[in-house]
Amino acid sequence: MNMQARSIKLAVTAAFAALFFALTAPAQATTIERVVSPGGIEAWLVREPAVPVIAMDFSFRGGSNQDPVTKSGLAYMVSSMLDEGAGDLDANAFNRLMQENALELRFNASRDHFSGSVRVLRDRQAQSFDLVRLALTAPRLEAEALERVRAQVLSSLRRETTSPGDIATRLWWKTAFPNHPYGRPNNGSLESVPLLTPDDLRSYVKRVFARDNLKVAVVGDIDAATLGPLLDRVFGALPAKSNLSPVPQAPPQAAGRRIVVDLDVPQAVLSLGGTGISRKDPDFIPAFIVNHILGGGSFSSRLYNEVREKRGLAYGVYSYLLPLDHSALFMSSTQTRADRAGEALDLIEAEIRRMAAEGPTEDELAKAKAYLKGSYALAFDTSTKIAGALLAIQTAELGIDYIDKRNGLIDAVTIADTKRVAKRLAAGGLLVTVVGRPKGITSKDNGG
Amino acid sequence: MKNRLTYVVTALTLIVALSGLRADAAPPNVSYFKLANGMEIVVVPDRRTPVVTHMVWYKVGAADETPGKSGLAHFLEHLMFKGTATNPAGRFSKELAAIGGQENAFTGSDYTGYYQRASREHLRMLMEFEADRMTGLVLTDEVVAPELNVVLEEQNQRVANSPAARLGEQVEAALYLNHPYGRPVIGWRPEIEKLTREDALAFYVRFYTPNNAILVVAGDVSADEVKAMAEATYGKIAPRAQIGPRIRPQEPPQVSRRQVTLADPQVAQPSFQRSYLVPSAATAKAGESEAIEVLAHVLGNGTASRLYRTLVVDRALAVSTGAWYQGSALDSTRFGVYGTPKPNVSLTQIEDAIDEVLNEVLVNGVSEDELTRSKNRLLADAIYAQDSQATMARWYGTALTTGSTVEKVGSWPDRIRQVTADAVRNAARSWLDRSHSVSGYLIKEQPKREEKRS
Numbered sequence: 090m091n092m093q094a095r096s097i098k099l100a101v102t103a104a105f106a107a108l109f110f111a112l113t114a115p116a117q118a119t120t121i122e123r124v125v126s127p128g129g130i131e132a133w134l135v136r137e138p139a140v141p142v143i144a145m146d147f148s149f150r151g152g153s154n155q156d157p158v159t160k161s162g163l164a165y166m167v168s169s170m171l172d173e174g175a176g177d178l179d180a181n182a183f184n185r186l187m188q189e190n191a192l193e194l195r196f197n198a199s200r201d202h203f204s205g206s207v208r209v210l211r212d213r214q215a216q217s218f219d220l221v222r223l224a225l226t227a228p229r230l231e232a233e234a235l236e237r238v239r240a241q242v243l244s245s246l247r248r249e250t251t252s253p254g255d256i257a258t259r260l261w262w263k264t265a266f267p268n269h270p271y272g273r274p275n276n277g278s279l280e281s282v283p284l285l286t287p288d289d290l291r292s293y294v295k296r297v298f299a300r301d302n303l304k305v306a307v308v309g310d311i312d313a314a315t316l317g318p319l320l321d322r323v324f325g326a327l328p329a330k331s332n333l334s335p336v337p338q339a340p341p342q343a344a345g346r347r348i349v350v351d352l353d354v355p356q357a358v359l360s361l362g363g364t365g366i367s368r369k370d371p372d373f374i375p376a377f378i379v380n381h382i383l384g385g386g387s388f389s390s391r392l393y394n395e396v397r398e399k400r401g402l403a404y405g406v407y408s409y410l411l412p413l414d415h416s417a418l419f420m421s422s423t424q425t426r427a428d429r430a431g432e433a434l435d436l437i438e439a440e441i442r443r444m445a446a447e448g449p450t451e452d453e454l455a456k457a458k459a460y461l462k463g464s465y466a467l468a469f470d471t472s473t474k475i476a477g478a479l480l481a482i483q484t485a486e487l488g489i490d491y492i493d494k495r496n497g498l499i500d501a502v503t504i505a506d507t508k509r510v511a512k513r514l515a516a517g518g519l520l521v522t523v524v525g526r527p528k529g530i531t532s533k534d535n536g537g
Numbered sequence: 538m539k540n541r542l543t544y545v546v547t548a549l550t551l552i553v554a555l556s557g558l559r560a561d562a563a564p565p566n567v568s569y570f571k572l573a574n575g576m577e578i579v580v581v582p583d584r585r586t587p588v589v590t591h592m593v594w595y596k597v598g599a600a601d602e603t604p605g606k607s608g609l610a611h612f613l614e615h616l617m618f619k620g621t622a623t624n625p626a627g628r629f630s631k632e633l634a635a636i637g638g639q640e641n642a643f644t645g646s647d648y649t650g651y652y653q654r655a656s657r658e659h660l661r662m663l664m665e666f667e668a669d670r671m672t673g674l675v676l677t678d679e680v681v682a683p684e685l686n687v688v689l690e691e692q693n694q695r696v697a698n699s700p701a702a703r704l705g706e707q708v709e710a711a712l713y714l715n716h717p718y719g720r721p722v723i724g725w726r727p728e729i730e731k732l733t734r735e736d737a738l739a740f741y742v743r744f745y746t747p748n749n750a751i752l753v754v755a756g757d758v759s760a761d762e763v764k765a766m767a768e769a770t771y772g773k774i775a776p777r778a779q780i781g782p783r784i785r786p787q788e789p790p791q792v793s794r795r796q797v798t799l800a801d802p803q804v805a806q807p808s809f810q811r812s813y814l815v816p817s818a819a820t821a822k823a824g825e826s827e828a829i830e831v832l833a834h835v836l837g838n839g840t841a842s843r844l845y846r847t848l849v850v851d852r853a854l855a856v857s858t859g860a861w862y863q864g865s866a867l868d869s870t871r872f873g874v875y876g877t878p879k880p881n882v883s884l885t886q887i888e889d890a891i892d893e894v895l896n897e898v899l900v901n902g903v904s905e906d907e908l909t910r911s912k913n914r915l916l917a918d919a920i921y922a923q924d925s926q927a928t929m930a931r932w933y934g935t936a937l938t939t940g941s942t943v944e945k946v947g948s949w950p951d952r953i954r955q956v957t958a959d960a961v962r963n964a965a966r967s968w969l970d971r972s973h974s975v976s977g978y979l980i981k982e983q984p985k986r987e988e989k990r991s
Contacts (some may be wrong), residue, residue: 137585139583139585140585140920140924142920142921142923142924144924172840180850181841181846181850184839184840184841185910187841188841188910188911188913188914189913191913191914191916191917191920191921210917210920237849237850237853240856240880243856244806244856244857244877244879245806247806248805248806249805251802251803251804252699253698353802353803354697354698354803355693355698356693356694356697356698358698387630387634387639388630388634389627389630389631389634397687398683399683400683400686401682401683401684401687401690402690403687403690404687404688404690404691404693404694424690424693424694424698425690426686426689426690426693456634456635459634459635459636460634460635460637461637462637463637463655464638464639465637466586466587466656467588467637467639469586470583470585470586470654470756470925470926470927471926472924
């Protein structure tokens with residue numbers, strides 16, 4: 090196992106206040122260090138000096154699920170406004186400095202997290218991280234910039250009104266999560282976005298951007314001694330505590346329902362979903378393997394074989410697990426020729442039922458394990474990918490030794506585990522939304 | 538009064554303006570050599586993680602198709618996964634999956650590429666499989682027929698379902714009066730529908746041969762290791778076709794501005810786009826392609842660009858706008874500008890405003906400050922690219938299939954540094970000529986009344 094011997098190595102570094110003890114042998118390929126700044130901000134660091142670039146990913150718990158009921162799209166709007174001027178810099182000055190320093194700075198609001206992804210040139214790190222600091226701690230969020238960005242968001246929302254994929258997805262979430270933040274669109278609606286004010290944006294920033302719900306991952310040409318004070322400079326001015334609204338746990342509703350939306354396009358878009366498995370569930374890894382066999386990413390899944398390879402009904406067909414902080418979903422999707430859409434849907438539902446009834450075969454399980462273990466290293470070949478992986482492990486609270494443990498967890502899964510968990514995927518049935526003119530699919534209520 | 542940050546950054550900008558990003562933007566230690574059978578090999582070492590990216594690029598793409606057979610290069614790309622005499626359908630993908638490898642393929646106007654990413658110790662196996670399917674492909678009607686349907690669904694998904702994509706095809710078709718770049722890579726649907734197993738095999742035998750292929754390996758491997766493995770695998774394949782120069786019908790002098798409008802009830806947001814016929818890196822005079830690249834950046838890359846400042850911020854006409862340049866191409870290529878209006882702003886207003894910005898550059902050129910910022914940003918891309926072995930592999934593969942060389946990829950940062958404000962203005966004057974351009978308008982068509990369908 091030469092590959093494993095050279096894959097990411099872990100070392101938890103004890104760190105107190107301004108002191109950093111690197112307990113790892115310098116010769117080791119890659120180590121994860123836990124760095125705690127003098128001010129108490131924690132980050133996971135992989136030092137990699139070969140390329141003069143530093144990647145930093147960070148996130149705050151509380152994404153669009155913190156949007157007020159009538160103000161959906163608020164977190165998304167904040168994510169689009171943070172580089173529109175901050176501190177003494179107006180939007181123009183801020184953007185010119187970003188360009189001069191070749192700073193890549195992106196913010197994203199998902200349902201449960203507000204995150205940032207940064208890439209800086211090593212030789213411009215001081216100026217670049219100062220811009221990140223300003224964006225996070227002193228964003229201007231002014232009316233003029235808001236009108237400009239609002240027009241951009243509304244333009245995308247108008248586009249979505251006739252885009253079959255967007256219609257199908259929005260309708261799925263709206264139907265599965267009535268009266269819950271997950272049911273409201275992440276980027277807002279044509280009704281809600283006009284209502285957003287600068288005060289709404291400021292209030293969101295104040296409630297969500299705080300040190301107690303912050304996770305940080307850093308990869309690149311920077312050492313722990315430099316990173317510690319840098320963490321304080323970038324994040325130190327944030328309030329100590331966040332003030333999040335509670336979000337109720339919510340299983341997806343409307344299992345068994347099918348909703349067809351008429352749109353005159355040659356291809357029908359299908360969104361399917363039901364209950365999944367929570368990331369903290371002991372059966373998550375077995376479920377992850379079962380999904381890989383059923384409709385995961387490789388060119389060998391059951392859905393790929395039945396829908397694409399054998400019959401040519403679609404260019405893409407897949408399924409995935411979507412564990413959220415307040416729900417757990419199993420989703421599937423395809424775009425298929427309208428005249429055989431019913432056939433494609435029947436095939437997908439039949440494969441899901443067959444998996445629930447029989448589980449995977451021993452051979453499928455062995456192959457899936459081999460793939461998932463072998464491909465893990467491919468997720469660690471750029472600074473940005475490593476930073477993303479470290480952040481994901483932190484937000485899911487899997488532990489700093491997870492990368493070392495992960496392939497062992499895959500190996501430990503038995504055929505009995507997979508058969509047990511396969512029955513739990515979409516156990517109560519699937520909610521299906523279809524946009525287009527699908528032959529052989531009609532709307533129906535629950536329990537049909 | 539400037540705050541501290543601005544002051545510090547301004548001082549640093551001056552230093553960078555003088556020194557540039559010299560050392561860091563230099564390319565990594567790249568090797569280039571040829572096998573006896575003519576296959577070219579590029580090795581881009583990246584020893585940080587024990588994985589490799591293995592790519593084979595063929596110097597053939599949609600622009601090399603016989604007229605009437607549009608989509609054939611791409612269709613063959615799909616069929617290359619259907620097995621060989623030695624390795625029946627699915628074996629390559631299955632064995633690759635068993636080692637955790639990932640794979641895919643892509644087709645452009647000038648190239649077709651196949652790649653796998655896997656742990657370093659499997660490189661030899663990847664080469665054996667890829668070498669086998671360079672000449673050993675076996676196709677039966679049984680596998681070809683469903684795959685044609687897959688490609689038709691891909692066309693539906695990428696093009697037919699999207700009015701914006703359909704307009705894009707029309708603009709390109711109108712831009713090229715004679716050159717096959719006017720054909721969509723995926724093909725025209727009525728022609729895709731008629732493609733056959735025999736078409737695919739004939740194309741395969743004609744173009745898939747080691748003397749028309751480039752191996753690019755990036756990742757945790759040395760040039761010597763790659764050379765030994767490549768000689769033992771790809772080196773055993775005898776050339777099976779003579780490959781002549783890639784001569785396509787060229788564009789005649791273009792003398793008229795063209796306009797294309799696509800109206801569809803599905804358009805909820807109108808937009809404007811324009812493409813100009815301009816020189817590519819391969820056809821331009823020395824320094825010209827680099828100047829066009831900087832021009833595109835100054836005009837329309839990001840929120841600090843001229844177009845964005847003018848149309849989105851100062852005049853508040855547009856929600857988005859920008860410019861781009863497709864420099865990597867064997868023949869004359871495209872420079873584009875685009876804009877999306879705010880409500881109650883017409884496409885004509887957007888087009889006029891874009892033309893005013895372009896005219897300003899034609900008359901007065903670009904400032905030293907703009908020039909420096911754009912050049913630094915472009916040079917930074919060369920540094921960021923080094924963080925990804927897959928990106929590096931793709932850069933070299935694209936370059937070598939579009940008339941460039943390893944040396945030219947290496948000298949790209951220096952060539953960008955040498956671009957002057959005069960060169961940018963001259964490029965704009967030479968090439969932003971409406972008589973070799975096509976303007977495209979995406980507008981909403983009110984749906985006709987029709988019977989309600991269930």
